[in-house]
Amino acid sequence: MSLHQKVSVSVGVLLVAVGICLIVTFMGAVGLAVCGLGLAILIVSFCKVMKSNSHMTIPGHFLLHPRTGTRYTYEQAIALQRRLDRIRRASAEERRSIQRCPTTLTSLHSLPGTPPPWDMEPPPPYETVMKTTTSLNQL
Structure with missing residues (x-):
């Protein structure tokens, strides 16, 4: 004034x-x-x-107003706000796609539903194990 x-x-x-x-x-x-x-x-x-x-103040983020102290016109502020919204939406979509990738990778490396076939010889019976451990304890 x-x-x-x-x-x-x-x-x-x-x-x-x-x-x-x-x-x-x-x-x-x-x-x-x-x-x-x-x-x-x-x-x-x-x-x-x-x-x-002549300049209208647009409520919003401080980046909508230049540092010189002058303000953007209404049309400039609206265009800038729309551009920021587009960038924000694109980065949100990118974050969502990045979050989806690890879940698909973990599903590829997860354990199968049935265990693999046994390639080694079966374990010894209980009596055999107990006899060998008692003999070791006596030594």
Whole structure:
């Protein structure tokens, strides 16, 4: 806001306050006139302030606004937001495809449902094992 706009808003607020005080002190007609003038000045000054702000602020990520302090126009901010959304969706898809790959690899290397055929000789019977261990303990 420029200095001229700040002064006109301040004068408008001051006139509205004076008008209300005059209405309270039983000078109704004069108070209404002063209050009406203050409201008119406020409305005109607010309209000028709204017109002077040509750049709209878009709520969102801080990267939507350049570092110089100036702001993107509405169209630029929307285009940038759409581009960021596209990049975000692509990276999410990439993460999903990377997460699917290890699961398929583990399923290839998992154990089969039936055990492999026994290639070695069968284990010795229990009695034979017990006899050999007792003989070892006695030594």
